[in-house]
Each structure stands twice: as C-alpha cells, then as structure tokens.
Amino acid sequence: MIITTSLRENESLIARAQELASELGADYQPRRKLSLSKCLERFGPFYLLYKDRLSFVNADASELIFHPDTAVLRLKAPHDALISLLGQSPKSILDTTMGLASDSLVMAAVGNRVTALESQEVIFQVVSRGLATYQTDNKQIEKAMQSIKAVKSDSLTFLKSQTDHSFDIIYADPMFSETIKESENLNAIKPLANGSRLTREWLDEAKRVGRERIIIKAHFRDSVFEELGFERQVRPNQKLHYGVMELIDTEY
Template sequence: MCGITIVTTAGRPDEYSERLAQDACEALNLQFVPRKKRSVAKMSKEYDANVIVAGKERYEYYPKGAAAPFFFHPNSAAFRLKRVDRGEMDPMIAACELMPGDSFLDCTLGIGSDSLVAAFAAGQKGKVVGIEANRNVAFIVERGMQTYDTSELPLTACMRQIQVICSEAVTYLKSLPDHSFDIVYIDPMFEEVIEESNNFETLREAGEHLALTKEWVDEAVRVAKRRVVLKAHFRSGWFNEFGFQRDVRLTSKFHYGYIIKKKAI
C-alpha cells in the first residue's frame, strides 16, 4: 500500500540515530541505505522510494515527491487538552459523549490528536485503540507516542495509553466481536481541503485516502456499544448518505455526526 520504502539516517548520524534506523528496518522489514551526504529528495528519486529518516531526536517520513516530512508531534492535542483540563468543552468529546472508563476505537488515527484527547477523557480505566492503514505512518506515530519527551504529565500519560494497530479500518472492524467498543470514531481525509488546517498537509501526503463506505459504517455500527461518530467537512454528503445525525457547528468548517446505538446508562 505504501510502495517501496527505504530507511536512512540524518546527514550527520550519531550512534543513536543509527540505532533508530536499525529499529525501523527491523520493525518494518525495510532496507537500510547509507546517507552518503545525499539529500532525501535525491535518494527518493534514485531508489524510486519513500524515505524514513532516523534523526537525532525523531523519525521523519518523506513520501515520494513530498517537499516536507511527516513526523509525530502532539500538535493541537496539547492545546485541546489544556482547555479540557480547565473544564472547557471539546466538540469531539461532546459528540462522542465520552466518559471515564469508556473504550474508544479511532478508525482513522492519522497523527493521533483525537485519540490523545479521547485517552484523556476516558482516563486510566479507559481503552483507546487507533487504526492506521499506512504502515509507515502507523510506525512513526506509535514510536512517537511511546517516546515523545514532554514535561506535561497528562499529555505523556495519554500518549502512552494508546494502542496503535496498522490495518485498514474495515478489515480490523471485521475481526472484532459485536459491541466491542463504546465509541467507534471515523475521521476520513476531508473531500475538500480546509485551508486553515495546513499543519495537516504533510499527513495528507503521507496517509491513505479511503472514502467512507456503507460496509465501513455497517461494521462500525455492529462493533459500537453506544454510538458511531463521524467527523467530516460541513459540505460532506456522507452525513445524509449513511444516516448520521449531524451536530451543526455554524462557526466551523467541519461537523460531527453520530449514529446512536443506545443511551448510556
């Protein structure tokens, strides 16, 4: 699905970055290619491949033709968590009606911002699983969540709590029993680009673009105990097509929709 991918180091590798490169090769069964002072763009063209760079502090992923790398960073989740911690409402938590102890399945993990917020809301007794179809993205995010160094303890705890699964959403959903998760969450790549969200442009280049289907929704409904939640562009036809009740947000270019299985007790 990702095409050919090679692993290399930063331009001036140290022992740590060389070890990171070896770890990536072993985890993903990829070929290591010495940097030899070549640019990432030159290596990508020469090998006709995506490139994972093991740097001194993090992994960076350059899909073929990408001008900028994809890498893990808590991003907007850190700001959202601070607001939630102050008692402010988060639209995703509200749409999901997430409560402490809930189980949350994120069918479209991406950079993991929504899963991080869900892990905070679900608490230590909750369970958060994120599915990512692109194995390179899944690897970068999983390792980032396990190793990212931050002094913000709630954020660190949330990152360590999330289980990352590399799989297509429908395939993974089919492997689960009925009513496996309280909430099943779906946030596909928007059909329309939201200009204000240019910080996700590298994810758009790196990730898989999977359209929502009836099979996907049907499996999500089967697996969910309480509700299935969809995040999509406000002009999306998916809400009506698949029977989601829309939560209209007049000041936002994306809306949430939900299919309720039963009211929480």
C-alpha cells in the same frame, strides 16, 4: 523503501537505522551529509531517523512527523466538541482512523481507553513509534500517549474480527472530501493517507461492534452525514462537523 539518518548521525543512530531497516524490510542508506533534496533525488521518498523520532519525507519534500501539539492546544481550550460527545464516564473507544493521532490523544487524555487503527504502513510506523517514544513534560499527554493501543489494520477488517458490542464508541475521521487551506499540518499526510469513504458495510459492522454510539467527523459540505444517517452536530463558523448515531438511548 529507504531509511537514512539525520545529519547529526553517530554510530548509535546508524546502528538503530540499520536495525529498523531490517525490521521493516527496508534498505539502509548512509546519509553522507546529503541535503534532503539530494536524498530525494537518490532515494525517492524515504524514512528519516533522528535521535528521538522517526519521520518520513514525501516526494514533494513535505515531512511527516508525529507531534502532539494539536491535541495539547485542544485540551487547553475551555471546550472541545469531541470530548463533549463522548460522555462523562470513561469509555472504551475504537478510533478507526488514527492518522496523526490527535483525536486519539484528546480522547485518551480525558480518561478513555483508546484503540487506534491505521491502515497505511508509513503513517502507522511514524505515529505509533512517536506515541511510544515522544518526550514531553506534559504528564496528561504522556499518560495518554502511553495508553493508546495502536493497531496496523484497515478498519473494516478489524471490525469484522470483533465480537458484538466490543467497544462503547466507534469513531471515524476519514480524509476530508474538501481541501482545508488552514490545515497545513495535514499536507505531509495527504499523499500517504487512505482516501476511502465510509460505506454501508463499514456502518453495519460499526453498529454491531459499538455499544453506545458511533461518531464521525467530516467537512461541513460532505454528504456522508445524510448518506449514512448520522445526526449532524452543526458547529457555527467551523469547517468540520461531527455526526452522531446513537446505538442505545443515552445522554452524553
């Protein structure tokens, strides 16, 4: 894997890129004012270090960048379906599919303690570093970013390592089985994401580790709700539905 810098490079940025390359076991290559397309021709997909963030450029030139915009918009809305499903009191939540961390941010921003898992190396590096370094004047988002514990692990391995009832809520948002054309911000993550479906083994471990409920999100055409026994939360005119499995008799 290659790491290079933005065009606005200086000695400090180059030194940081070289240090990051060593940390990740990657190779640093000078930018030499090359365009992104020329970089792709020479390097293939590569990490791109800016002054204030790390991104990843895919073979199709789409760029994976961490940005909390989606979470900010959801928190400004009068109602968010996921927040409603969490309950009122603060919870310990295991987000088994961090991805771009939008759901993790929303859950953390309303006072929950979130541990977020990401199995894919590139996504983990870009997003976890973004959570740690992104600058914003939004204090709610800043506090949420700082509070999230990002862990590099596949969800099943992590679940198996946990004691019974370690988290109040287990959450999963696997890659959608159907394409959503409106979700252009997901284009850069698709080539990098873990496309595995949820399994019975995953569910058994989630039931053991969870205390209150398991929540999943999937395309409304996805059969995962029925296959695994989740109660589908129908959202009229929405392409994504949530599924809930109660582990104890509680009300939201």
